[in-house]
Amino acid sequence: MMEQARHRRPEAQWRGSGGEVHEFHEVHPGEPPRHRALGLDDAQAVEMYRYMLLARLLDERMWLLNRAGKIPFVVSCQGQEAAQAGAGLALDRQHDYLLPYYRDLCLVLLWGHTPRDELLAAFAKAADPNSGGRQMPCHFSDRKLRIFSGSSPVGTQIPHAVGFALAAKMRGEASVSFVSFGEGTSNQGDFHEALNFAGVHKLPVVFFCENNKYAISVPEHKQLACANVADRAAGYGFEGVTVDGTDALAVYQVVKRAVDKARHGGGPTLVEAKVYRLVPHSSDDDDRSYRPREEVEEARRGDPLVRMRAYLTEVGLWDEAAEVDLRQRIASELDEATAFAEQAPYPPEESLYWYVYGEEETSHAG
Amino acid sequence: MPVKLYIDAVREALWEEMERDSRVLILGEDVGVRGGVFRVTAGLFERFGEARVIDTPLAESAIVGVAVGASAAGLIPVAEIQFADFILPAVNQIISEAAKLRYRSNNDWHCPLVVRAPYGGGVHGALYHSQCLEALFTHVPGLKVVAPATPHDAKGMLKAAIRDPDPVLFFEHKKLYRSVRGEVPEGDYTVPLGQAQTVREGEDVTVITYGMGVHWALAAADQVAAEGIRVHILDLRSLRPLDEQAVVAAARRTGKVLIVHEDHKFCGFGAELAALICEQALFDLDAPIQRLAGPEVPAMPFCPPLERAYLLNADRVAEAMRRLARF
Numbered sequence: 001m002m003e004q005a006r007h008r009r010p011e012a013q014w015r016g017s018g019g020e021v022h023e024f025h026e027v028h029p030g031e032p033p034r035h036r037a038l039g040l041d042d043a044q045a046v047e048m049y050r051y052m053l054l055a056r057l058l059d060e061r062m063w064l065l066n067r068a069g070k071i072p073f074v075v076s077c078q079g080q081e082a083a084q085a086g087a088g089l090a091l092d093r094q095h096d097y098l099l100p101y102y103r104d105l106c107l108v109l110l111w112g113h114t115p116r117d118e119l120l121a122a123f124a125k126a127a128d129p130n131s132g133g134r135q136m137p138c139h140f141s142d143r144k145l146r147i148f149s150g151s152s153p154v155g156t157q158i159p160h161a162v163g164f165a166l167a168a169k170m171r172g173e174a175s176v177s178f179v180s181f182g183e184g185t186s187n188q189g190d191f192h193e194a195l196n197f198a199g200v201h202k203l204p205v206v207f208f209c210e211n212n213k214y215a216i217s218v219p220e221h222k223q224l225a226c227a228n229v230a231d232r233a234a235g236y237g238f239e240g241v242t243v244d245g246t247d248a249l250a251v252y253q254v255v256k257r258a259v260d261k262a263r264h265g266g267g268p269t270l271v272e273a274k275v276y277r278l279v280p281h282s283s284d285d286d287d288r289s290y291r292p293r294e295e296v297e298e299a300r301r302g303d304p305l306v307r308m309r310a311y312l313t314e315v316g317l318w319d320e321a322a323e324v325d326l327r328q329r330i331a332s333e334l335d336e337a338t339a340f341a342e343q344a345p346y347p348p349e350e351s352l353y354w355y356v357y358g359e360e361e362t363s364h365a366g
Numbered sequence: 367m368p369v370k371l372y373i374d375a376v377r378e379a380l381w382e383e384m385e386r387d388s389r390v391l392i393l394g395e396d397v398g399v400r401g402g403v404f405r406v407t408a409g410l411f412e413r414f415g416e417a418r419v420i421d422t423p424l425a426e427s428a429i430v431g432v433a434v435g436a437s438a439a440g441l442i443p444v445a446e447i448q449f450a451d452f453i454l455p456a457v458n459q460i461i462s463e464a465a466k467l468r469y470r471s472n473n474d475w476h477c478p479l480v481v482r483a484p485y486g487g488g489v490h491g492a493l494y495h496s497q498c499l500e501a502l503f504t505h506v507p508g509l510k511v512v513a514p515a516t517p518h519d520a521k522g523m524l525k526a527a528i529r530d531p532d533p534v535l536f537f538e539h540k541k542l543y544r545s546v547r548g549e550v551p552e553g554d555y556t557v558p559l560g561q562a563q564t565v566r567e568g569e570d571v572t573v574i575t576y577g578m579g580v581h582w583a584l585a586a587a588d589q590v591a592a593e594g595i596r597v598h599i600l601d602l603r604s605l606r607p608l609d610e611q612a613v614v615a616a617a618r619r620t621g622k623v624l625i626v627h628e629d630h631k632f633c634g635f636g637a638e639l640a641a642l643i644c645e646q647a648l649f650d651l652d653a654p655i656q657r658l659a660g661p662e663v664p665a666m667p668f669c670p671p672l673e674r675a676y677l678l679n680a681d682r683v684a685e686a687m688r689r690l691a692r693f
Binding site for chain 2: 097099128129130131132134135139141142143148149151153156158159160161162163164165166167168170171177189190193194196197200201354355356357358359
């Protein structure tokens with residue numbers, strides 16, 4: 001039932017002395033680079049990394065803004081970027097439905113949101129495409145991009161994804177719905193009810209668990225009595241797969257297979273990407289009270305960004321100059337987006353009463 | 367005009383809406399092959415097939431949660447909760463999700479779904495096949511909550527609910543299914559949500575009620591008419607949106623208001639009605655507003671004497687009318 005990605009490196013090989021790039025050995029004589037073997041061209045492999053870095057730097061910018069007292073709340077994607085980039089590239093961003101959870105910053109950037117969009121949300125401004133400043137940051141939504149709105153009670157989006165898949169199947173569309181969540185959420189009734197429904201009706205949905213080892217403070221072993229979240233799929237009659245979520249290409253491979261299967265009538269898959277949450281649960285959390293610093297430092301040595309950069313460097317698609325250039329361009333994009341979002345207007349006070357019901361649609365158009 | 371059972375009117379609405387609009391689908395427990403435990407959906411599976419009349423796993427949160435997703439994706443799901451008592455596992459999906467989707471997405475997404483639920487007691491259903499849970503939901507902006515009392519309204523309001531752009535909770539009193547017949551027009555019609563209806567004109571006492579209460583009140587009004595008490599009855603039909611104008615007008619009509627519902631009294635829907643009347647028509651009242659409602663016990667017991675003691679009936683409503691008329 002479970003499958004480790006074929007090219008996964010043993011940890012010792014890539015968690016070396018500070019995560020230096022030369023520790024990685026991804027190229028084997030006579031074989032194509034891993035990404036090409038998986039059907040990704042060079043530009044796509046680089047795209048993965050660009051979005052991972054964009055998400056990381058945007059996330060870090062939001063922490064800075066929070067600590068500077070400019071935005072009230074941050075909830076982070078750090079440590080989960082490779083899982084999201086790998087999954088995002090495996091989907092059809094023109095047709096598939098995305099039902100993300102609050103850590104999927106990299107995924108929604110890949111899906112078409114910009115740093116400006118997410119900073120507008122962070123500053124809770126009217127032009128925030130997710131909610132017009134109504135929801136907390138990282139409650140992603142955008143109908144034109146087929147990103148479905150979520151709430152804060154966890155797991156409610158999982159049956160929604162099954163509903164999207166049901167609609168696709170009924171209409172004979174080839175679209176797949178992709179829904180993500182953490183391992184803590186896999187204890188919610190909605191997770192189990194939704195997987196069962198999708199299994200019974202063999203619907204085109206991919207359930208994507210980003211297992212970052214902690215549900216705020218409660219570690220995995222107090223959340224799960226089984227070894228893997230993916231093991232739970234067996235109870236619902238479909239395949240569960242675990243994958244190293246710090247390896248974007250491995251995640252791509254596994255999710256691509258799940259998406260292709262769903263698109264061709266093979267039903268759902270539960271993919272569990274093993275990651276690590278590198279920062280506290282949110283800007284209001286202090287993780288020093290529940291996990292040792294050594295553990296976090298150890299995880300940082302396996303930072304998925306370091307790993308992806310090493311791979312691209314080794315296959316000749318990246319170098320120091322490209323890194324410096326990309327970081328500079330992202331920094332100026334973030335500066336510009338921050339200034340824009342900070343100065344953007346809030347929604348008008350009277351909008352409090354807008355959009356409770358549909359009949360009011362015409363009265364506030366534009 | 368043909369006379370039909372309440373249950374047949376509900377089925378006709380589903381049938382006609384599914385004929386009219388291929389986006390409409392039904393999902394719930396036993397709604398397909400079995401045609402529903404009450405037989406509301408009988409024949410729909412045979413006519414529209416298993417893709418549109420879906421027997422779901424026994425899991426209410428998934429029934430509503432899948433309906434939320436499917437409706438956001440462009441379908442119009444009519445989810446059946448087999449008994450209103452079993453809606454509680456789906457409350458998070460109804461209140462956190464369906465009710466707030468339009469608002470939280472700044473009008474970008476919405477979910478036009480209907481949740482049908484048979485409610486109410488008097489059928490030996492005991493604690494968990496008898497409850498009235500409407501007040502839990504009328505508190506929630508973003509939801510619409512209706513409880514039609516007649517076959518005419520059941521059909522017309524279910525069609526309106528299916529065509530409505532927002533989530534509608536459609537409460538059908540299960541005792542009405544086969545005990546009440548009424549005229550149902552041929553062909554397509556809707557009864558708009560949010561409009562109350564005066565079902566009896568009178569000058570002495572106003573009864574404001576809905577669901578089974580309408581039938582108790584009509585029978586009670588006949589009883590007291592012989593004693594010279596002329597009763598005015600307003601059937602709310604829709605609880606949210608509430609026809610506030612009609613409520614206030616009905617209160618002003620007699621100055622003596624009796625609110626009747628099967629659901630518990632404390633924080634029940636009657637409390638909202640009483641508050642509304644006080645806010646808008648206090649000085650038109652000639653007596654304190656009276657509420658006749660279910661007792662403050664958790665739910666309805668199974669044994670016949672306790673079930674009888676729990677439930678209102680026409681005699682008890684008539685007695686309340688007399689007391690108020692004498693005031």
